[in-house]
Amino acid sequence: MGYTHLELGQECEIVERVYSCDGNSDMSALVQLSPAKLDELAQASMEKEKTIYAEALAIVARWKQQAYETVAYRKAQAYLRTLPVTHTSNQWVKGEYDWHEISNMVYKFIWRSYENTRWDSTQKKSVPVSWELSWYLTYNTPREPDFTGSGRQIAGQERKRFGEKATMEKYLQGRINAYVHLFKEISPPIPAEHEKRFCVNGVLLPGYTVEAPKRTPQEVADELLSFLEDEDASPSVANANQPPHKKPPPHKHRSSTPTR
Structure with a gap:
């Protein structure tokens, strides 16, 4: 006895329970086995259960991805169904x-x-x-x-x-x-x-545009500082591209002889 429910694009439920009183298994052959053999078979059955459960989880994961795709289609349909707003074209x-x-x-x-x-x-x-x-x-x-x-x-x-x-x-x-x-x-x-x-x-929605976000006072200040830094750096760059400045040769002093 179990319960299943599917709501497309939203929810999937599969609940199944096994009760020992179901009376759906013949125990006459099993009780003839030794306890060790029963332990071995029970462990093997539980391992198979785990394998099947893992397969079921994989199927649920596949359903989940498919449900996301269904949701995406629905969202796109809702977008296209949205009617333009009514307005007076800037007239009273x-x-x-x-x-x-x-x-x-x-x-x-x-x-x-x-x-x-x-x-x-x-x-x-x-x-x-x-x-x-x-x-x-x-x-x-x-x-x-x-x-x-x-x-x-x-x-x-x-x-x-x-x-x-x-x-x-x-x-x-x-x-x-x-x-x-x-x-x-x-x-x-x-x-x-x-x-x-x-x-x-x-x-x-179609036909709309968005304003550029307003800059904060800190962003404006940072931009101004970057301009100042560029200006401070520019003379050094200009001087680096010029040949080194040569000193003029020293001026030799000429002694003058008085005219007689």
Whole structure:
């Protein structure tokens, strides 16, 4: 009695147990043998078991390698099934529930304003008393990328309150201006530390590029030092290529005879 289970590309289980009460062996001939002979035959049987077990492990290893190949095919299929992100081609559009959006393949900026009112008994109508603004700047990531952790939202505020509509509009325009540089290209370079947000199974999706990683202050300092070292070494190199400097011959002093 045993148990077997196979989940392709993931798991293989084969469990088999042997019980002495199975009644599947005839002992009548074996009990006629001497204890020494039984020991010899039992040891030989156990050695055969070990050999078969090793063969089974080798087969499991083969299955494991084949399962890895199946997984690779599935990952490639998942990559090819990933749909391009939707975006507005860096144009402002108005969508559902008065949300305004500008987006490209990497970034998305959305905002929406709310008008709070109260009933004015004198005017017999609702009048605005304040305005609220919600805005968000996020990465416009595809579905099921390699990394979906924190940091997808770059900036934003929810229901920021203003007493005057003009003040709210001025503030909103300032936020838009602060990030307008992100909406110049359809596919701006991705910051290196966020590359996995646009990868599926370790491969960057089509149409994307990644920024060169920013150098640390130490790397910049090391480069400057290397330039200085090169400049310090250059005069010595130049002098080494010149012939040795010869001293001028000593000046002989001529004695002069006074003219009579």
